[in-house]
Amino acid sequence: MPLDHTNKTAPFDRGYKKQLKRFSKCRTKESDPRTPALFHPLIVSNPFPQQSYRFFLSRYNFPSAESRTCSISADKLSHQYAVATQVLVLFLVFLELFCMISFYAAENMSETVLELPVLDMSLPLEADQSLLAPVADACRKWGFFLITNHGVSEELYSKVKNLCKQLFSLPPDTKLKLGPFSSVKSYTPHFIASPFFESLRVSGPDFFSSAQSSADVLFDQQKQEFCNVLEEYGSKMADLSKKIVQIMLKILGEGSENKYYESDFKNCHGYLRVNNYSPPETVENQEVEGLGQHTDMSCITIVYQDEIGGLQVRSQSGKWFDISPREEILVVNIGDLLQAWSNDRLRSSEHRVMLKAPRNRLSLAFFWCFEDDKAVTSPDEVVGEGSVKLYKPFRAVDYIKFRESSDPGKFEKVGFTVKGFAGINQLDVTQ
C-alpha cells in the first residue's frame, strides 16, 4: 500500500516530493540500499499501532523544521516488522556464531605471557604453609612455577654458558663422536628432536666423570674447567631438586612428607641436558618449533633459559602461554612420574620451545627422576579417601623404555604419556 502523507507542517518542495516518491518505491523494493541513506524514518508515535505508523522524513537523524511526517498502514508495516525481526534474529545468530568462532580461534592461536608464582628457595622448609598456596595452585593448574634465591650465582651461569657455546660451535663430526651411534651417546644431534635442536647430556650422581667422558672426546683444553663447572652445576641442581620434592610433598599434605620422602624419593637421581637451539634465518618471518610439544618423564625438571625466551606451556584447554625468561629466576615443572605418583594431584603439562628470533638460544634442563627399579604407585594417603587410584603400579624404567622405544626419530613422543602407559580406564573399573 502506498504511503499517505499527513501532518504536513510546511509545503513540500520539489526535492522532498521527489524523495518521497523514491522512498515509496524503496519501501516496496526492500533491498534498495539507497533507502537508509536518503531518508531517516523515525517512528514518532504509536509504538503499538492499530491503524498506522507515522514517520518523520528528514534529511537528518532527528525531526527538524523541514521534516515531513507520513503514515503507513498497520498491516503493511506489521509485515515489514515481521521481515525485519527475522532479519534481525538471523543477524544476531550470525553475530553470535562469529563471536564464538573468533573467541575459539583467539583461544587457540594467540600466545600470551603466563604469570607464574615465584617461590623463594631461601625460605626454610618449615615456612608457613600459606606461602605455598599460590605454588600449590600453579602445580595443579599448570604444573609449572618459578623459583628465586636458588643458590646458583650469575658467575656460575656465565661459565656454563661460555663452555656450552664452545662445545656447540665444534664441528659436527667432532660432536657426532658422542652421538646416538657412539658408545657414550651423550650428544643428540640436529634432526632427532628437531632440525634446530642439539643437546649434550651429563648424568649424576657423579657429574664430573660423566662430563669427563664427553670432554675427553670434545676438547683438548678446557677439559678440567668443563668438568668442574658441570659438576658444580649438577650438584647444585640435585640439592635444589631434593628441596623442591619436599615442598611438593608438603603441598600434597597429610603431614606425611618426611615419611614419603624417605620411602619413595630418597634414591632419586638427576641428569642435566644442555640444549642449543639454532633457528633458521627465515625465523623472522615465521616462528619455528625448536622443541616439539612434550611432557617430561621426570619427577621434576628445573630449567634455566637464556634471555632469548621461547618456552611455552599448554593450558588444559589447549592454549599456548609463553614463560618469559627472567633474571635470576628458574622454571620448575612437574614431570610424568610425579603426576602418576600424586594420582594426578600435580600436573605434568605439555610444553614446547618456539623460536622467534634469528639468534642462538641456550637452555639447561635438569631432570630429577625415580631410580630405575622404583615401583611407582600412589600411596593411599595421597590418593585420599573417596578417590580412586588412576594408575596401575609400574616400574619407572619401564615407562622410560616405553617412551624411548617409540618410533625412531621421535624424541619425546606426543601421545605416549604416562596416562597411556599406566592409566586405569575408569570406565573399565566401573563396568
Ligand SMILES: O=C(O)CCC(=O)C(=O)O
Ligand atoms: O629449552 C627449554 O627451555 C626447555 C627444554 C625442555 O623442555 C626439555 O629439555 O625437555
